[in-house]
Amino acid sequence: MKQLNKYFLIVVSLLLTTPAFCQVRLPKLISDGMILQRDTKIKIWGWSAPNEKIAIDFLNKKHKIQANDKGEWELQLPNQKAGGPYAMKIVASNAVEINDILIGDVWLCSGQSNMAMTVGAVRDLYENEIASSENKFIRNFEVPREYEFNVARTDLSGGSWVSANPTTVTKFSAAGYFFAKELYAKYKIPIGMINSSYGGTPIHAWLSEEALKPFPTSYNEIQELKNPDFVKSIENKDIELEKSWNVNLLSNDEGLATKGNWASNLTNIQDWQEAKIPGMWNGTALEKIYGVVWYKKEIEVSKDFASNESTLKLGTMMGADSTYVNGKFIGYTKDQWSSRKYTIPASALVEGKNTITIRLERKRGNGGFVEGLQYELVGSNEENMNLKGIWKYKIGFNQDALPNAVNLRWKPTSLYNSMIQPLKKYAVKGAIWYQGEGNAAKPKEYAQLLPALIGELRSVFNNPNMPFLYVQLPNYMKPNSNPSESNWALLRESQLKTLSVPNTGMATTLDLGEWNDIHPHKKKEVGTRLALVAQNLVYGDSKVICYGPKYKSMQIEDNKIVLDFETFGSSMQFKGKGTHTNFAIAGEDKKFVWAEAKIENGKITVWSAAIPNPVAVRYAWADNPDGEKLFNSEGLPASPFRTDSW
Numbered sequence: 001m002k003q004l005n006k007y008f009l010i011v012v013s014l015l016l017t018t019p020a021f022c023q024v025r026l027p028k029l030i031s032d033g034m035i036l037q038r039d040t041k042i043k044i045w046g047w048s049a050p051n052e053k054i055a056i057d058f059l060n061k062k063h064k065i066q067a068n069d070k071g072e073w074e075l076q077l078p079n080q081k082a083g084g085p086y087a088m089k090i091v092a093s094n095a096v097e098i099n100d101i102l103i104g105d106v107w108l109c110s111g112q113s114n115m116a117m118t119v120g121a122v123r124d125l126y127e128n129e130i131a132s133s134e135n136k137f138i139r140n141f142e143v144p145r146e147y148e149f150n151v152a153r154t155d156l157s158g159g160s161w162v163s164a165n166p167t168t169v170t171k172f173s174a175a176g177y178f179f180a181k182e183l184y185a186k187y188k189i190p191i192g193m194i195n196s197s198y199g200g201t202p203i204h205a206w207l208s209e210e211a212l213k214p215f216p217t218s219y220n221e222i223q224e225l226k227n228p229d230f231v232k233s234i235e236n237k238d239i240e241l242e243k244s245w246n247v248n249l250l251s252n253d254e255g256l257a258t259k260g261n262w263a264s265n266l267t268n269i270q271d272w273q274e275a276k277i278p279g280m281w282n283g284t285a286l287e288k289i290y291g292v293v294w295y296k297k298e299i300e301v302s303k304d305f306a307s308n309e310s311t312l313k314l315g316t317m318m319g320a321d322s323t324y325v326n327g328k329f330i331g332y333t334k335d336q337w338s339s340r341k342y343t344i345p346a347s348a349l350v351e352g353k354n355t356i357t358i359r360l361e362r363k364r365g366n367g368g369f370v371e372g373l374q375y376e377l378v379g380s381n382e383e384n385m386n387l388k389g390i391w392k393y394k395i396g397f398n399q400d401a402l403p404n405a406v407n408l409r410w411k412p413t414s415l416y417n418s419m420i421q422p423l424k425k426y427a428v429k430g431a432i433w434y435q436g437e438g439n440a441a442k443p444k445e446y447a448q449l450l451p452a453l454i455g456e457l458r459s460v461f462n463n464p465n466m467p468f469l470y471v472q473l474p475n476y477m478k479p480n481s482n483p484s485e486s487n488w489a490l491l492r493e494s495q496l497k498t499l500s501v502p503n504t505g506m507a508t509t510l511d512l513g514e515w516n517d518i519h520p521h522k523k524k525e526v527g528t529r530l531a532l533v534a535q536n537l538v539y540g541d542s543k544v545i546c547y548g549p550k551y552k553s554m555q556i557e558d559n560k561i562v563l564d565f566e567t568f569g570s571s572m573q574f575k576g577k578g579t580h581t582n583f584a585i586a587g588e589d590k591k592f593v594w595a596e597a598k599i600e601n602g603k604i605t606v607w608s609a610a611i612p613n614p615v616a617v618r619y620a621w622a623d624n625p626d627g628e629k630l631f632n633s634e635g636l637p638a639s640p641f642r643t644d645s646w
Contacts, residue, residue, distance in 0.1 A: 023094035024048045027154075029426050033161035035102045035139050035192030037427035038082045045074040045425050048092050057089040074425070082189040102137065104190025105183065106428045108457070109176035110206065110420075111435035113199030113337070114471070114519055114526075119177055120170030121338070122521045129178075129524065133169040137189075138180050140164070140172045143196040143423070147205075147414035149225040152421035161192070173197065175434055175471070178527025183534060194428065196419045202438035203449045204412040206420060211456045214448070218412040225411055238405040245363065245402045255294045255359060255396040262294045262394070263324040265355045269296055272392040278315055278375060280368035289367070292396040295358040299377065299385060306349040308380035312356070314340035314387070315373030316517065318366050324357040325349065337519055339373070356387070363402040372516040410438070416456075424460045430467030430538055431457055432530050436491050437473065437518060443490035450498045467538045469505045469530050470495065472639060474513030474520055479626035483584035483592035488623040489640055496639050505533035508548055508639045511576075511631075515624050529636070545570055548636035554617065554643045560607040561585065561617050561643070570632035572599050578627025582620045587611050590646055592618060604630075616644035 026046040036042050048054060048067045056063045056075055067073040084102035089095065109115055123130055144158045162168050169177060173195045180191040198205070204218045212218045225231055255262035273285070277295070281287055312330060314323065320334045323342055326349070331342035356377075360367065369375070377385040408414060433453075439446050450470075458466045472495045473488055492510075499506055507529035512522045532546035550566040565572065574581060574597075583606045585595035595608040595617070606617050620629065620640035630638040 024052075024054060024090055024092045024096055026090070026096060026098075027422070027425075028156040028159045029141065029194075029423065030098065031160060032098055033100045033102075033139060033163065034098070034141075035104050035106055035161070035190050036080065037106045037429060038103050038189070039079050040427050042077040042080065042427055043074055043425045044077065044088070044090075045072075046090075047071050048073060052092050054090060054092045057091075059086060084190065102139070102190035102192075104137070104192060105187075106192040106194065106426070107176070107180070108423070108428050108431040108461075109173050109179075109193050109195045109197060110431060111197050111433050111471075112201045112438055113197075114437070114523075115173055115175055115195070115197040115432075115434040116199050117174050117519055117523065118170060119172050119174045119523075121519075122174050122523050123170065124339075124341075125521055126174075126524060129181075130166050130169060133177075134165045135181075135184065136163045138164040138177070138184055138191050138193075140168075140176070140193045140195060142171070143194060143419050145198050145409070146418045147409045147411075148418035149222070149231060149411070149414060150228070150417075152417045154422060156422045174523035175526045175530070176432065178524045179432060179530045179534070180527075182528050182531030183539075186531075186535065187539065194423060194426070196415075196423065197434075198409060198415055198419070200407065200438060201410050201415060201435070203435060203446065203453055205410055205415045206435075207413065207449070207453060207456055208416050209413050211452050212412055214452075215445075222412050225408075225414075231408060234406045234408065241403060242363075242405070245399070248399060249291055249361070249397055252399075253292050253396040255292070255394070262296075262396070263329075263357050263359070264327045267296070269392045269394070272296065272394045274390050275393045277388060277391045278369035278371045278373065280318065280366050280370070281362065282366050282368075284368075286367065286393075286395075289395060289398050290362050290364070290401040291398045292359060292361050293367075293393055294396050295360065295391045295393045297356050297387060297391045299354050299356065299387070300352060301349055301354055301377075301385070303351040304381075305379045305383060305385075306351050306354075307346055309346050310344045310349065310380060311378040312340075312342045312344055313374045313376050313378060314342070314358070314369075315375050316340065316370040317358075317360055318368055318370065319360050319362045321361070322359040324359075326354055327357075337517075344377075359396070364404060370516050372514075420457070420460060424462075428461055428463075428466070430469065430534070433468065433470040434526070435470075436495065437476075440473075440487045440491050443487045443494055445494075446491050447494035447497050450494065451501050454498070454501055454504065465503050467503050467505070467534070468501070469507070469533050469537070470498070471526055471530065472496065472506050472508045472510070474509040475511070475624040476513045476515065476518055476520075477623040478515055479624045480622055483594065483618065484622060486621060486623050489621045492640050493642070496641065503537065505537045505546065506639070507533055508637050510620060510625065510637045510640065511629060513624065532636075545632065545634050545636065548632045549630055549638040551619070551638070551641040551643075556614065557605075559612050559614065560605050561614050563604045563606060563617065563643075565603070565638075567602065567632060570634055572602070572604070572638075573631055573633060574599070574628040575631050576628045580627045582622075582625045582627050582629055584618045584621065585611050585614045586616045586618075586644075587613050588615055590616075590644075592616075592621075616642070616646070618642040618644070 086101040088098040375387040535541040535544040536546040580594040581597040583597040584592040586592040
């Protein structure tokens with residue numbers, strides 16, 4: 001028997017090392033529907049049996065290569081013009097055919113959640129654009145969101161090239177799609193997007209260990225994270241903590257169907273408390289509640305309203321919600337940043353009294369309903385029923401807050417190894433980047449980190465002059481009534497300074513933010529502004545104005561400061577409403593006050609009667625600059641700036 005087992009193992013070993021078991025394998029990027037980069041050397045690569053001979057047939061030319069001792073092979077194709085569709089055939093011990101290949105421009109789309117935010121997430125603003133999105137020449141490749149600390153991966157775990165249409169485009173990056181759409185509309189060449197983005201991530205996650213050597217805190221953390229047992233222990237601890245927290249909540253929530261069944265319309269709510277929606281929990285009776293709170297509101301609807309499908313809009317909730325109408329489950333959202341929009345079938349509503357019930361969890365941080373958003377029931381005939389105001393609530397269960405998890409995906413190098421390195425052989429036109437929110441706590445450091453990232457990507461893609469276009473952070477959070485310090489302003493300054501790196505461009509979005517949502521919805525405007533920068537910087541259309549007024553210099557004249565700007569052949573104007581112009585002025589005491597500002601002769605004069613001897617000016621220096629803002633005649637805003645370095 002032992003002899004038979006020995007022979008069996010020998011046979012299996014021989015089979016596994018023959019060509020049939022070492023067939024040509026391609027990386028996920030090299031697949032049906034791919035868009036290859038025009039006007040540059042193109043690499044086609046993969047794996048096979050060691051030293052295997054491979055034939056590649058593409059564009060009526062046959063190429064022969066041989067794999068190395070490790071079974072790695074690579075073919076470099078000469079520059080190609082835009083066009084397609086084409087097919088490629090690769091023959092070795094097996095044959096692989098790649099179809100529907102286009103040649104055009106490929107852009108890496110990277111960053112955190114505002115790049116990851118999909119067209120579907122902003123569909124309320126862009127229904128027409130989604131409906132008309134059919135375009136086989138705009139394609140997206142979604143990089144799987146995974147992390148890796150130890151080795152630079154050579155391939156992705158999944159992904160495919162997908163053409164734009166009303167069904168697929170809802171999963172594309174919104175900023176990336178509208179960028180691609182603008183470029184295609186102007187140049188009529190295929191545009192490919194490789195979307196390698198991950199929500200919440202600081203820039204450190206996208207950098208290599210080598211690039212992070214000048215940043216000791218991150219570099220030292222990398223050394224710890226190289227230990228798989230250490231990483232696994234972190235994962236297991238967080239999983240167990242959350243599992244235990246959830247089990248305890250579900251076991252004790254008095255409102256669940258197994259207990260009080262508070263989703264039911266039969267629930268007696270006479271002893272329930274009252275709360276105003278929208279509103280956050282901090283500063284209220286619910287401030288110290290971690291667990292679950294149930295909310296109810298009774299509404300009256302007409303027979304006509306009830307007989308048709310309707311839409312329930314519940315703004316954004318800080319926590320996971322389960323929502324019911326007349327006891328029927330309508331929807332669930334786990335992500336606290338996502339807008340709540342639930343479809344209510346005609347069968348769910350009745351003529352007369354109806355009850356909306358929300359079960360809202362709070363694990364950590366603040367809880368509640370974000371202000372300034374839509375809370376309404378919208379009928380099929382666009383009849384709106386306002387749901388803001390007094391709701392009834394009752395605590396289902398209160399327990400200790402869930403401790404903060406260690407998000408490994410946000411750690412240094414975590415995404416570089418798994419979401420950037422596998423792309424390195426795929427030629428791209430350039431990169432667009434939307435990130436910075438995750439680094440706002442240390443905004444000055446970003447002035448070193450962003451150039452480091454640019455250098456990193458240029459090294460990875462072996463293109464020292466690769467175009468890098470990025471989005472400057474928009475306005476966010478509640479406005480301050482007086483001039484103040486601001487981390488977001490400092491981070492925007494770090495982004496502005498990065499324009500000193502050659503072949504970079506920046507889209508200013510100071511007018512596109514939302515004070516109550518870190519994920520502003522106007523992504524078409526973001527994509528359009530990035531495309532304007534690309535047209536000017538990358539495609540050589542020098543007549544395209546892609547920037548608003550840019551501060552150049554200042555001169556003190558008596559009790560005023562005169563500011564000079566680069567206007568790129570455009571004119572300057574103030575737009576918007578408010579109690580001030582967003583210009584602040586200070587003397588030697590460094591105390592800023594709001595100033596008067598006047599555009600004259602292509603310059604801006606700034607002054608205040610309260611500052612007789614001014615020495616410095618700041619513009620839009622705030623998290624969310626309120627009031628008038630400076631634009632050019634094309635509607636592009638000026639970047640925030642300061643003349644001091646205090």
